[in-house]
Amino acid sequence: MTPRFDDPRVAAIAEKALAGKRLDFEDGVNLYRSPDLLGVGWLANRIREEKNGNTTWFNVNRHINPTNVCVAACKLCAFGRQKRHPAAYTMSLEEVWERAGQGYTEAVSEFHIVGGLHPELSLDWFCEMIAGLKARFPQVHLKAFTMVEISYLARRAKISNEECLIRFKQAGVDSMPGGGAEIFSERVRRIICDHKMTGEEWLETARLAHKIGLRSNSTMLYGHVETPEDRVDHLLKLRAVQDETGGFQTFIPLAFHPENTPMQHLPATTGFEDLKNIAVSRLLLDNFPHIKAYWVMMTPKIAQVAQRFGADDLDGTVVEEKIYHDAGSTVSQSLAREQLLRLIREAGREPAERDTLYRPVVRDEATFTVLV
Ligand code: V47
Numbered sequence: 001m002t003p004r005f006d007d008p009r010v011a012a013i014a015e016k017a018l019a020g021k022r023l024d025f026e027d028g029v030n031l032y033r034s035p036d037l038l039g040v041g042w043l044a045n046r047i048r049e050e051k052n053g054n055t056t057w058f059n060v061n062r063h064i065n066p067t068n069v070c071v072a073a074c075k076l077c078a079f080g081r082q083k084r085h086p087a088a089y090t091m092s093l094e095e096v097w098e099r100a101g102q103g104y105t106e107a108v109s110e111f112h113i114v115g116g117l118h119p120e121l122s123l124d125w126f127c128e129m130i131a132g133l134k135a136r137f138p139q140v141h142l143k144a145f146t147m148v149e150i151s152y153l154a155r156r157a158k159i160s161n162e163e164c165l166i167r168f169k170q171a172g173v174d175s176m177p178g179g180g181a182e183i184f185s186e187r188v189r190r191i192i193c194d195h196k197m198t199g200e201e202w203l204e205t206a207r208l209a210h211k212i213g214l215r216s217n218s219t220m221l222y223g224h225v226e227t228p229e230d231r232v233d234h235l236l237k238l239r240a241v242q243d244e245t246g247g248f249q250t251f252i253p254l255a256f257h258p259e260n261t262p263m264q265h266l267p268a269t270t271g272f273e274d275l276k277n278i279a280v281s282r283l284l285l286d287n288f289p290h291i292k293a294y295w296v297m298m299t300p301k302i303a304q305v306a307q308r309f310g311a312d313d314l315d316g317t318v319v320e321e322k323i324y325h326d327a328g329s330t331v332s333q334s335l336a337r338e339q340l341l342r343l344i345r346e347a348g349r350e351p352a353e354r355d356t357l358y359r360p361v362v363r364d365e366a367t368f369t370v371l372v
Helices: 008-018 025-033 037-052 093-100 123-136 147-157 161-171 186-192 199-211 228-245 271-284 295-306 337-346
Strands: 055-059 061-064 110-113 141-144 215-222 248-255 313-316 350-353
Touching (some): 008 025, 025 271, 061 093, 093 123, 110 123, 123 141, 123 147, 123 161, 147 161, 147 199, 199 215, 199 228, 215 228, 215 271, 228 248, 228 271, 295 313, 337 350
Parallel strands (some): 055 350, 061 110, 110 141, 215 248
Protein backbone atom coordinates (compact mmCIF):
# COMPACT_ATOMS: atom_id res chain seq x y z
CA MET A 1 0.00 0.00 0.00
CA THR A 2 1.39 3.43 -0.95
CA PRO A 3 0.50 6.34 1.35
CA ARG A 4 -0.59 9.80 0.25
CA PHE A 5 2.48 12.02 0.26
CA ASP A 6 2.25 15.61 1.54
CA ASP A 7 4.90 16.68 -0.97
CA PRO A 8 4.41 15.87 -4.68
CA ARG A 9 8.21 15.87 -5.18
CA VAL A 10 8.50 13.03 -2.66
CA ALA A 11 5.64 11.18 -4.39
CA ALA A 12 7.56 11.34 -7.69
CA ILE A 13 10.77 10.14 -6.03
CA ALA A 14 8.85 7.30 -4.37
CA GLU A 15 7.58 6.13 -7.74
CA LYS A 16 11.14 6.07 -9.04
CA ALA A 17 12.62 4.30 -6.00
CA LEU A 18 9.86 1.71 -5.83
CA ALA A 19 10.44 0.91 -9.50
CA GLY A 20 14.05 0.07 -8.55
CA LYS A 21 15.51 3.15 -10.28
CA ARG A 22 18.58 4.85 -8.87
CA LEU A 23 18.00 8.29 -7.31
CA ASP A 24 20.12 11.19 -8.57
CA PHE A 25 21.61 14.39 -7.17
CA GLU A 26 18.44 16.43 -7.65
CA ASP A 27 16.30 13.75 -5.98
CA GLY A 28 18.66 13.81 -3.00
CA VAL A 29 18.46 17.59 -2.63
CA ASN A 30 14.66 17.48 -2.94
CA LEU A 31 14.47 14.81 -0.24
CA TYR A 32 16.60 16.94 2.08
CA ARG A 33 14.59 20.08 1.34
CA SER A 34 11.17 18.48 1.73
CA PRO A 35 9.30 18.97 5.00
CA ASP A 36 7.48 15.67 4.37
CA LEU A 37 9.50 13.70 6.91
CA LEU A 38 6.87 11.01 7.23
CA GLY A 39 6.69 10.51 3.45
CA VAL A 40 10.48 10.29 3.14
CA GLY A 41 10.62 8.04 6.21
CA TRP A 42 7.90 5.73 4.89
CA LEU A 43 9.80 5.26 1.66
CA ALA A 44 13.14 4.66 3.44
CA ASN A 45 11.44 2.17 5.73
CA ARG A 46 10.09 0.24 2.71
CA ILE A 47 13.58 -0.02 1.23
CA ARG A 48 15.04 -0.94 4.63
CA GLU A 49 12.54 -3.77 4.99
CA GLU A 50 13.30 -5.00 1.46
CA LYS A 51 17.02 -5.17 2.33
CA ASN A 52 17.00 -6.23 5.98
CA GLY A 53 13.50 -7.51 6.68
CA ASN A 54 12.44 -6.94 10.25
CA THR A 55 15.93 -7.35 11.70
CA THR A 56 17.79 -4.70 13.67
CA TRP A 57 21.43 -5.58 14.23
CA PHE A 58 23.53 -4.73 17.27
CA ASN A 59 26.87 -5.88 18.61
CA VAL A 60 28.71 -6.18 21.90
CA ASN A 61 31.68 -3.90 21.50
CA ARG A 62 34.10 -1.71 23.38
CA HIS A 63 35.61 1.57 22.24
CA ILE A 64 39.29 2.17 22.98
CA ASN A 65 40.88 5.57 22.34
CA PRO A 66 44.62 5.15 23.07
CA THR A 67 45.38 8.88 22.94
CA ASN A 68 43.59 12.22 22.59
CA VAL A 69 46.79 14.03 21.62
CA CYS A 70 46.23 15.35 18.11
CA VAL A 71 48.17 17.66 15.81
CA ALA A 72 45.14 18.38 13.62
CA ALA A 73 43.17 20.91 15.75
CA CYS A 74 39.95 20.44 13.73
CA LYS A 75 37.25 22.97 14.58
CA LEU A 76 34.64 20.21 14.65
CA CYS A 77 36.32 18.28 17.45
CA ALA A 78 36.17 18.52 21.25
CA PHE A 79 38.26 15.38 21.80
CA GLY A 80 41.73 16.23 20.48
CA ARG A 81 44.26 18.01 22.71
CA GLN A 82 47.72 19.46 22.19
CA LYS A 83 50.43 17.41 23.87
CA ARG A 84 51.00 19.82 26.75
CA HIS A 85 47.31 20.43 27.51
CA PRO A 86 46.44 19.38 31.11
CA ALA A 87 43.68 17.07 29.81
CA ALA A 88 45.93 15.37 27.22
CA TYR A 89 46.45 11.64 27.76
CA THR A 90 48.31 8.81 26.07
CA MET A 91 47.99 5.24 27.27
CA SER A 92 50.99 2.95 27.49
CA LEU A 93 50.75 -0.33 25.57
CA GLU A 94 50.07 -2.14 28.87
CA GLU A 95 47.26 0.32 29.64
CA VAL A 96 45.64 -0.29 26.24
CA TRP A 97 45.76 -4.06 26.73
CA GLU A 98 44.49 -3.79 30.30
CA ARG A 99 41.69 -1.36 29.34
CA ALA A 100 40.55 -3.75 26.62
CA GLY A 101 39.70 -6.39 29.21
CA GLN A 102 37.95 -4.09 31.68
CA GLY A 103 34.44 -3.10 32.48
CA TYR A 104 32.15 -5.57 30.81
CA THR A 105 31.31 -9.04 31.89
CA GLU A 106 29.81 -10.29 28.65
CA ALA A 107 32.25 -11.46 25.98
CA VAL A 108 32.91 -8.50 23.69
CA SER A 109 33.13 -9.38 19.99
CA GLU A 110 34.67 -6.12 18.72
CA PHE A 111 37.17 -3.47 19.81
CA HIS A 112 36.63 -0.16 18.02
CA ILE A 113 40.01 1.60 18.21
CA VAL A 114 40.61 5.19 17.08
CA GLY A 115 42.58 8.11 18.45
CA GLY A 116 44.25 11.44 17.82
CA LEU A 117 47.14 12.08 15.42
CA HIS A 118 49.94 11.84 17.96
CA PRO A 119 53.20 13.49 16.79
CA GLU A 120 55.44 10.86 18.43
CA LEU A 121 53.71 7.48 18.54
CA SER A 122 55.10 5.47 15.65
CA LEU A 123 53.62 2.98 13.22
CA ASP A 124 55.62 0.28 15.02
CA TRP A 125 54.03 1.26 18.35
CA PHE A 126 50.54 0.91 16.85
CA CYS A 127 51.44 -2.41 15.20
CA GLU A 128 52.64 -3.69 18.57
CA MET A 129 49.42 -2.47 20.19
CA ILE A 130 47.34 -4.38 17.63
CA ALA A 131 49.46 -7.54 17.78
CA GLY A 132 49.29 -7.45 21.59
CA LEU A 133 45.49 -7.13 21.52
CA LYS A 134 45.22 -10.00 19.04
CA ALA A 135 47.45 -12.21 21.20
CA ARG A 136 45.43 -11.47 24.36
CA PHE A 137 41.94 -11.44 22.79
CA PRO A 138 42.16 -13.69 19.71
CA GLN A 139 38.37 -14.04 19.46
CA VAL A 140 37.76 -10.26 19.32
CA HIS A 141 37.48 -8.49 15.94
CA LEU A 142 39.78 -5.45 15.74
CA LYS A 143 38.08 -2.57 13.91
CA ALA A 144 40.82 0.00 14.01
CA PHE A 145 42.13 3.29 12.58
CA THR A 146 40.37 5.81 10.38
CA MET A 147 41.63 6.63 6.89
CA VAL A 148 42.99 9.85 8.43
CA GLU A 149 45.17 7.96 10.93
CA ILE A 150 46.44 5.70 8.11
CA SER A 151 47.50 8.65 5.99
CA TYR A 152 49.20 10.42 8.94
CA LEU A 153 51.09 7.34 10.15
CA ALA A 154 52.13 6.41 6.60
CA ARG A 155 53.49 9.90 5.97
CA ARG A 156 55.49 9.85 9.22
CA ALA A 157 56.84 6.37 8.46
CA LYS A 158 57.64 7.47 4.88
CA ILE A 159 55.67 4.64 3.32
CA SER A 160 52.59 4.64 1.08
CA ASN A 161 49.05 4.45 2.48
CA GLU A 162 48.75 1.01 0.90
CA GLU A 163 51.88 -0.27 2.66
CA CYS A 164 50.62 1.15 5.94
CA LEU A 165 47.29 -0.67 5.50
CA ILE A 166 49.14 -3.89 4.72
CA ARG A 167 51.31 -3.50 7.84
CA PHE A 168 48.22 -3.09 10.00
CA LYS A 169 46.45 -6.00 8.36
CA GLN A 170 49.46 -8.20 9.01
CA ALA A 171 49.58 -7.01 12.64
CA GLY A 172 45.94 -8.08 13.17
CA VAL A 173 43.56 -5.31 12.07
CA ASP A 174 40.38 -7.01 10.79
CA SER A 175 38.42 -4.05 9.42
CA MET A 176 38.19 -0.28 9.67
CA PRO A 177 35.71 2.16 11.21
CA GLY A 178 34.11 4.93 9.16
CA GLY A 179 35.32 8.06 10.96
CA GLY A 180 37.20 11.05 9.63
CA ALA A 181 35.19 11.38 6.43
CA GLU A 182 33.36 14.49 7.74
CA ILE A 183 31.99 16.14 4.56
CA PHE A 184 33.91 15.75 1.33
CA SER A 185 33.23 19.34 0.11
CA GLU A 186 36.57 21.19 0.13
CA ARG A 187 34.82 24.49 0.94
CA VAL A 188 33.38 22.98 4.12
CA ARG A 189 36.56 21.07 5.06
CA ARG A 190 38.48 24.35 4.99
CA ILE A 191 36.16 25.59 7.74
CA ILE A 192 35.67 22.52 9.94
CA CYS A 193 38.88 20.48 9.52
CA ASP A 194 41.36 22.59 7.62
CA HIS A 195 44.48 20.43 7.97
CA LYS A 196 42.89 17.03 7.52
CA MET A 197 43.36 14.93 4.38
CA THR A 198 41.12 15.94 1.46
CA GLY A 199 37.85 14.17 0.73
CA GLU A 200 39.39 12.63 -2.39
CA GLU A 201 42.27 11.23 -0.29
CA TRP A 202 39.81 9.75 2.21
CA LEU A 203 37.96 8.02 -0.63
CA GLU A 204 41.19 6.82 -2.24
CA THR A 205 42.42 5.35 1.07
CA ALA A 206 39.09 3.55 1.47
CA ARG A 207 39.51 2.12 -2.05
CA LEU A 208 42.99 0.86 -1.10
CA ALA A 209 41.74 -0.69 2.14
CA HIS A 210 38.99 -2.52 0.24
CA LYS A 211 41.49 -3.60 -2.41
CA ILE A 212 43.72 -5.34 0.13
CA GLY A 213 40.71 -7.08 1.67
CA LEU A 214 39.86 -4.84 4.62
CA ARG A 215 36.20 -3.92 4.76
CA SER A 216 35.31 -0.56 6.24
CA ASN A 217 32.47 1.60 7.43
CA SER A 218 31.69 5.12 6.31
CA THR A 219 30.31 8.25 7.95
CA MET A 220 29.15 11.79 7.22
CA LEU A 221 29.27 14.61 9.75
CA TYR A 222 26.23 16.87 9.29
CA GLY A 223 24.62 19.77 11.14
CA HIS A 224 27.38 22.43 10.96
CA VAL A 225 28.01 24.68 7.92
CA GLU A 226 27.21 22.26 5.11
CA THR A 227 24.32 22.60 2.64
CA PRO A 228 21.92 19.88 1.45
CA GLU A 229 23.94 19.88 -1.79
CA ASP A 230 27.14 19.12 0.16
CA ARG A 231 25.44 16.19 1.89
CA VAL A 232 24.15 14.73 -1.38
CA ASP A 233 27.55 15.18 -3.00
CA HIS A 234 29.11 13.27 -0.07
CA LEU A 235 26.61 10.42 -0.27
CA LEU A 236 26.95 10.06 -4.04
CA LYS A 237 30.76 9.94 -3.77
CA LEU A 238 30.48 7.09 -1.26
CA ARG A 239 27.99 5.34 -3.54
CA ALA A 240 30.41 5.61 -6.48
CA VAL A 241 33.26 4.01 -4.49
CA GLN A 242 30.90 1.30 -3.30
CA ASP A 243 29.99 0.57 -6.95
CA GLU A 244 33.70 0.01 -7.60
CA THR A 245 34.75 -1.96 -4.50
CA GLY A 246 31.71 -3.22 -2.58
CA GLY A 247 33.88 -2.82 0.53
CA PHE A 248 31.68 -0.58 2.70
CA GLN A 249 29.58 -2.45 5.22
CA THR A 250 27.54 0.34 6.69
CA PHE A 251 26.96 4.06 6.60
CA ILE A 252 26.62 6.11 9.78
CA PRO A 253 25.31 9.68 9.62
CA LEU A 254 26.91 11.58 12.54
CA ALA A 255 25.21 14.69 13.95
CA PHE A 256 27.58 17.47 14.87
CA HIS A 257 27.76 18.13 18.63
CA PRO A 258 28.97 21.73 18.97
CA GLU A 259 29.60 21.96 22.72
CA ASN A 260 33.26 22.50 23.74
CA THR A 261 34.34 22.91 20.10
CA PRO A 262 35.46 26.18 18.44
CA MET A 263 32.07 26.07 16.66
CA GLN A 264 30.00 25.99 19.81
CA HIS A 265 27.99 29.02 18.66
CA LEU A 266 26.18 26.67 16.24
CA PRO A 267 22.93 25.04 17.36
CA ALA A 268 22.78 21.27 17.84
CA THR A 269 20.80 19.26 15.29
CA THR A 270 17.11 18.48 15.83
CA GLY A 271 15.33 15.13 15.85
CA PHE A 272 13.76 16.07 12.51
CA GLU A 273 17.18 16.52 10.89
CA ASP A 274 18.57 13.36 12.48
CA LEU A 275 15.72 11.20 11.16
CA LYS A 276 15.87 12.90 7.76
CA ASN A 277 19.56 12.04 7.44
CA ILE A 278 18.91 8.40 8.24
CA ALA A 279 16.09 8.25 5.69
CA VAL A 280 17.84 10.11 2.86
CA SER A 281 21.01 8.07 3.25
CA ARG A 282 19.00 4.84 3.13
CA LEU A 283 17.40 6.04 -0.13
CA LEU A 284 20.53 7.34 -1.89
CA LEU A 285 22.92 4.56 -0.78
CA ASP A 286 21.10 1.82 -2.65
CA ASN A 287 24.29 -0.31 -2.77
CA PHE A 288 24.97 -0.19 0.99
CA PRO A 289 23.66 -3.17 2.92
CA HIS A 290 23.30 -1.33 6.24
CA ILE A 291 22.51 2.09 7.74
CA LYS A 292 23.50 2.55 11.36
CA ALA A 293 21.67 4.78 13.85
CA TYR A 294 24.53 5.26 16.31
CA TRP A 295 22.67 5.65 19.60
CA VAL A 296 25.49 7.58 21.31
CA MET A 297 25.24 10.30 18.69
CA MET A 298 21.46 10.30 18.15
CA THR A 299 20.40 9.51 21.73
CA PRO A 300 18.80 6.12 22.37
CA LYS A 301 15.33 7.71 21.93
CA ILE A 302 15.91 8.97 18.38
CA ALA A 303 17.94 5.87 17.44
CA GLN A 304 14.96 3.77 18.44
CA VAL A 305 12.60 5.71 16.15
CA ALA A 306 15.22 5.63 13.37
CA GLN A 307 14.57 1.89 13.04
CA ARG A 308 11.34 2.91 11.27
CA PHE A 309 13.05 5.57 9.10
CA GLY A 310 15.62 3.40 7.32
CA ALA A 311 18.12 2.25 9.97
CA ASP A 312 18.75 -1.46 10.56
CA ASP A 313 21.61 -1.23 13.07
CA LEU A 314 22.07 0.51 16.43
CA ASP A 315 25.81 -0.13 16.94
CA GLY A 316 26.60 -1.77 20.28
CA THR A 317 27.27 -1.60 23.98
CA VAL A 318 30.24 0.80 23.41
CA VAL A 319 31.23 0.78 27.16
CA GLU A 320 33.35 3.94 27.21
CA GLU A 321 32.67 6.71 24.70
CA LYS A 322 34.86 9.83 24.64
CA ILE A 323 34.46 11.72 21.35
CA TYR A 324 30.80 12.70 21.84
CA HIS A 325 31.03 13.01 25.60
CA ASP A 326 33.86 15.54 25.28
CA ALA A 327 31.49 17.41 22.95
CA GLY A 328 28.82 17.68 25.64
CA SER A 329 26.79 14.52 25.08
CA THR A 330 24.77 13.65 28.17
CA VAL A 331 23.57 10.18 27.11
CA SER A 332 24.97 7.18 28.95
CA GLN A 333 28.50 6.03 27.99
CA SER A 334 27.31 2.46 27.69
CA LEU A 335 24.15 0.45 27.02
CA ALA A 336 23.68 -3.02 28.43
CA ARG A 337 22.54 -5.75 26.07
CA GLU A 338 19.12 -5.77 27.78
CA GLN A 339 18.64 -2.06 27.07
CA LEU A 340 19.53 -2.51 23.41
CA LEU A 341 17.08 -5.41 23.15
CA ARG A 342 14.31 -3.26 24.61
CA LEU A 343 14.99 -0.38 22.17
CA ILE A 344 14.73 -2.83 19.29
CA ARG A 345 11.74 -4.90 20.43
CA GLU A 346 9.63 -1.86 21.34
CA ALA A 347 10.07 -0.63 17.77
CA GLY A 348 8.60 -3.92 16.56
CA ARG A 349 11.91 -5.18 15.21
CA GLU A 350 13.70 -8.48 15.76
CA PRO A 351 17.04 -7.98 17.54
CA ALA A 352 19.95 -9.88 16.03
CA GLU A 353 23.40 -9.80 17.56
CA ARG A 354 26.10 -9.60 14.89
CA ASP A 355 29.84 -9.62 14.67
CA THR A 356 31.57 -6.73 12.91
CA LEU A 357 31.09 -8.39 9.50
CA TYR A 358 27.33 -8.78 10.09
CA ARG A 359 27.47 -12.52 10.73
CA PRO A 360 24.96 -13.61 13.39
CA VAL A 361 26.48 -14.26 16.83
CA VAL A 362 25.00 -17.11 18.82
CA ARG A 363 25.52 -17.12 22.60
CA ASP A 364 24.90 -19.54 25.38
CA GLU A 365 21.70 -18.19 27.04
CA ALA A 366 22.97 -18.58 30.59
CA THR A 367 26.59 -17.46 30.35
CA PHE A 368 26.49 -15.25 27.22
CA THR A 369 29.60 -17.03 25.99
CA VAL A 370 29.84 -16.81 22.22
CA LEU A 371 29.08 -20.20 20.64
CA VAL A 372 29.26 -19.25 16.94
O1 V47 B 1 35.53 11.01 12.78
C1 V47 B 1 34.22 14.32 16.06
C2 V47 B 1 32.99 12.73 14.53
C3 V47 B 1 33.77 10.63 14.36
C4 V47 B 1 32.59 15.48 16.79
O2 V47 B 1 32.60 2.92 12.03
C5 V47 B 1 32.13 14.49 15.94
O3 V47 B 1 31.26 1.75 13.25
C6 V47 B 1 30.03 15.20 16.29
O4 V47 B 1 33.42 7.67 13.27
N1 V47 B 1 30.41 16.20 17.09
C7 V47 B 1 34.15 9.44 15.22
N2 V47 B 1 30.85 14.35 15.69
C8 V47 B 1 33.00 8.50 15.44
C9 V47 B 1 32.89 7.49 14.33
C10 V47 B 1 32.12 6.24 14.54
C11 V47 B 1 31.27 6.12 15.62
C12 V47 B 1 30.57 4.92 15.80
C13 V47 B 1 30.75 3.84 14.96
C14 V47 B 1 31.62 3.97 13.89
C15 V47 B 1 31.85 2.81 12.98
C16 V47 B 1 32.31 5.19 13.67
O5 V47 B 1 32.98 11.49 15.13
C17 V47 B 1 34.86 11.51 13.87
C18 V47 B 1 34.10 12.75 13.51
O6 V47 B 1 33.51 12.62 12.24
N3 V47 B 1 33.14 13.82 15.52
N4 V47 B 1 33.89 15.36 16.86
C19 V47 B 1 31.67 16.39 17.37
N5 V47 B 1 32.05 17.40 18.14
